[in-house]
Amino acid sequence: MNEFFLKVYEIVRKIPRGRVSTYGAIARYLGTTKSSRLVGYAMNLSHQYDPSIPAHRVVNRNGLLTGKHHFATPTLMQELLEAEGILVKDNKVQNFDKVFWDPSKML
DNA sequence: GGTGTGACCAGCT
């Protein structure tokens, strides 16, 4: 477990309920904008290291649910988001600019 | 211990 992953998880846990963030925003906050892929990779492994990480609150920069296939079922991610009051349509978060949570501004 | 592989993004054609 290295520091990068730990920081990623730490930030994801801080995403408020009913808000979402992006891989790029998290990477940028950590000062490693170009390593945004690692953030996605971290999410991929998050379930085995620490299940309490709300990976469903992290989407790509367009608000697209690119990672839904990595959940238990392809619909689970959307269901979790909708359960928090986030509207999802066509694999995409609606009102994305409204629910977007930017760690570099909010922390 | 080298190589391939991403839940991505920005910049260039």
Place this chain on the structure above:
DNA sequence: AAGCTGGCCACAC
């Protein structure tokens, strides 16, 4: 305006 390319780096095999 839309598609392609490169970079990034931990991890599994």
